[in-house]
Amino acid sequence: NTTDGNYAAIRSVIVDGEDYGTMSFSITFENVFYRSPRMRMHLTEGEHTITFSYNYGGNNYDQNMNINRNNLAMDQLILENIRSEGSVTAEPQLLTVQWSGNASMSVEGNAEAIISTDAIYGAKVQPGEELVFTFTPTKDGFSGAQLNGEDIPFEADGFTYTFTMPNEGTTLRFTFTSVDKSILGAVLEQANAVPRDVIDGLVPEAKEFFENALENAQTVYDNTNATQEEVNEAWSDLLDAMHLLEFEAGDKEVLLPLINIAEQLAERLDEFKPGTTEGFEEALNAAKDVYAEENPLKADVDEAYDNLQAAIEKLEFRADMSELQSLVDEANTLDPDDYIQDEAFDTFKSVLAEAEELLANANADQADVDAKAEALTRAMAALRKIPSKDELNKLIAEMEQKDLDGYTDRSVATFKAALSVAKTVAADANADEQAVAKAYTNLEAAANNLVKAEKPSTGNSGKGSTSANIGNAYGAAGVVSAAQGVTSQKAYVVSDTTVNFTLKRGSAYCFKMTVVNGNAMTPSFTVGNGDVLKTQFVAKIGNDYYYRVYAIGTPGQSTGVYTTLPGNAPVKHCAVTIG
Incomplete structure (x- = not known):
């Protein structure tokens, strides 16, 4: 006013x-x-x-x-x-919280819990409700924390995160980085207990090596940003330095620091890969036996020390499978009856089975776990929903209007055959969902595979002959002319989903967009103003781009799905309605 x-x-x-x-x-x-x-x-x-x-x-x-x-x-x-003037009652919204397996979580606030596991929490929460999440490290302290890929403030021994529920479904993904310094701390404790006169009595080279290794180990231990690789290298070098301490020949006391370290690790053997713990207890018991002797031989002390040190250094922590477990849990919620039983679905089932088998493998390498998580993500993204018979009839109507002039006879024949089969299936009252899906995908593929017929060459009407070298007389101009003829086919995007469908609120769906005649082009993917669907780029494989959408709007809302190539107008592929 x-x-x-x-x-x-x-x-x-x-x-x-x-x-x-x-x-x-x-x-x-x-x-x-x-x-x-x-x-x-x-x-x-x-x-x-x-x-x-x-x-x-x-x-x-x-x-x-x-x-x-x-x-x-x-x-x-x-x-x-x-x-x-009274309050407006809002519908409770779905909140999903995921966190890595090296942390435990507790929550305070009013929420209707749906699922609560060691790494996933789901609840219905009233908009405006404030929830307080407390995260505590399950092993050593946190060295890093992220929320949905962005760094957030944290304390090493745990922290709280206060979240006010918006009026829309929300997913919070917490990732924590923790570095295990327990072995380094145990080695430092024993190294610092070595008497000063023993260190001063070492030969100069051994003394310098020990003091440098001890100083570096302490620096790494005090560094809150130290990586696991730096920690492992620090305690391994310090162990080597302690082995160089020249006590009197046959002095069994050289074994005691290593035995103390090994006994601490023996209480945590279930945290390491079973294949790397083989021989550990035998080496520890052998070292204890040598230490129990009154006057052990130097050769026995050295052998017991070497075997126990090798057994300690052989230990490897188990892989973090929290992300793969979350993906497997999500994959198992999918209803197979909702998807086309094609090659992509078979691949999905195979990858899911492999992922579940890998979860049961305590000796799995982290690289294999990460690779399987990526493979399962791609397999889920490639799944295609089964179209209805109404959608098949709509596609048939569109294909009947297609102008087939200018295409090769073979590709036109294939197209007409697919169109005929689709009509037969559409008219068959007993056709099941898989028959409808196959007819739909075959007709769609036949349309996408129509091949332009080449125009006959007009030839040279002049007299005489022309040598092969004449073509070079025009220099670059001839090359440009040829290139212009080749690029006459304009780049475009083919979507794996071209029919309108309904997506249940809180659910996700993956689109595959294939760029044709545009190898260097990346399509932009839009779904309205973002109030109905939320988008996420998943992966790029060749000319195929995978995008996942999440239904966040209210039931009945609808929006179009569009792609745009650089320099081209937006193209609508289908519409999605919130169910």
């Missing part, structure tokens, strides 16, 4: 950094000249910041105020009346 002259003129009202469209009270603003433009707003319960942009005395002002039920006035603007 605007007043004349130097009167205050409210131009905009911003609440909590956003437009005022989500409020629950009626309030009146009045300037000092007693002209009262009124504005109806709805505020959720609690304190809010309102920014008024207005003109006074020919100058523009932005003024902020915090309001609650008891606020009254501010400068030229007066909050005249605040009255409750």
Whole structure:
């Protein structure tokens, strides 16, 4: 509302950094000249910041105020009346929280839990509800923390994250990095216990090696940003340095620090790959036997030390399978009856079985686990939903309008055969879903595989002959002309889904977009303004681009699915309705 002259003129009202469209009270603003433009707003319960942009005395002002039920006035603007008009009941939204397996989680707040495991938490939460998540490391402290791929503040011994539920389904993915320094700490404890006179009595080379290894190990231990590789290298080097300590020949005390380290590790053997623990207990017991002797031989001490050190260094931590487990859990929620039973579905079943087998392998390498997680993601992305008979009839109607002039006889014949089969299936009242799906995909493939017929060459009408070298007389001009003829086929995008379908709210679907005649082009993928579907790029394989969409809108909302190549207009492939 605007007043004349130097009167205050409210131009905009911003609440909590956003437009005022989500409020629950009626309030009146009045300037000092007693002209009262009124504005109806709805505020959720609690304190809010309102920014008024207005003109006074020919100058523009932005003024902020915090309001609650008891606020009254501010400068030229007066909050005249605040009255409750009831609350708007919002539907609870789905919240999914995932976290890596090196942390435990607890939650405080009002939520209707749906699933709660060691790495996944799902609940129905009322919009505006505040939840407090507490994450605690299951082993050593955290060395890094991310939320949905972005770094977030954290404490090494655990931290809390406060989240206010929006009015839409939300997924929070927490990833924690932790470095195990327990072995390094045990080795440092024993190394620091070596008497100073023993160190000073070493030959210069051995003394320098030991002191450098000890100093480096302490630096790495104190470094909160140290990597696991740096930690492992530090304690391994320090063990080597301790082995160089020249005690008296046959002095069994050289074994004690290593035995103490090994006994701590013996309590945690289930954290290591079973294949790397073989021989560990035997080496530890042998070292204890030598240490128990009153006057052991130096050769026996050296052998026991070498065998036990080798057994310690052989240990490897088990792979982190939390991400693969989450993908397998998601894959097992898919209903096979909703998807076309084609090669992609067979691949998905095979990869899922391999992933489940890998989860049961305690000796699996981290690289194999990560690769299988990527393979399962791609296999899930390649699945295609079964079209209905109405969708098949729609495709038939579209294909019947296709102009077949200019295509090769063979590709046209294949197309007509696929069209005929599709019509037969559409007319068959007993045709099952798989028959409809096969007819649909075959007709779609036949249309995409129509081949342009080559135009006959007009030849040279002049007399005489021309040698092969004449073509080079035009230099680069001839090359450009030829290239222009080759690029006459314009690049375009083929979607694996071209029929409209309904996607249940909270569910996901993956599109495969194939770029044809445009190897260097990457399509942009859009689904309206983002209020109905949320998009995520999954992978690129050759000229195939995979995009996943999540249904976040309200039932009945619909939006189109579009791709755009550089320099081209957007192309609509289908529409998705929230169910």
